[in-house]
Amino acid sequence: MKEFAKYIGVIVMLIGVAILVIPFMMGSTNNTNLIIGLLLVIEGMLGHIFVNNMKKGSKLSNIIWAIILLFIPYVLFLFFKKKAHSEEEIAAYN
Numbered sequence: 001m002k003e004f005a006k007y008i009g010v011i012v013m014l015i016g017v018a019i020l021v022i023p024f025m026m027g028s029t030n031n032t033n034l035i036i037g038l039l040l041v042i043e044g045m046l047g048h049i050f051v052n053n054m055k056k057g058s059k060l061s062n063i064i065w066a067i068i069l070l071f072i073p074y075v076l077f078l079f080f081k082k083k084a085h086s087e088e089e090i091a092a093y094n
Contacts, residue, residue: 019033019037019040054085056094
C-alpha cells in the first residue's frame, strides 16, 4: 500500500489523460470531456506534489492545500499521504 500511495497522483493524471485520449480517438470530443480530463490532470499533478511533500505543514498550509485541491480530493490525498509516509519518516525529515 505504501508504494501505491506514493503514486496516487500519477494514477489520477493517467485517468485524466485517458479521459482526454479516448474521446479524441473515437472522434467525439466535447467540452465536458476536455474539462473533466484537464481537471483530473491538474488535480493529479498537485496531488502528487502534496503526497510526496514530506513536510508536516501548518494549519494554514493545509487550508491552502484544501482550497487548491478542492475539498474532496484533498481528503483523499491526505489519506494517501499518511499511508505513504510513516510518522518517523516525516519527523526525520522535519
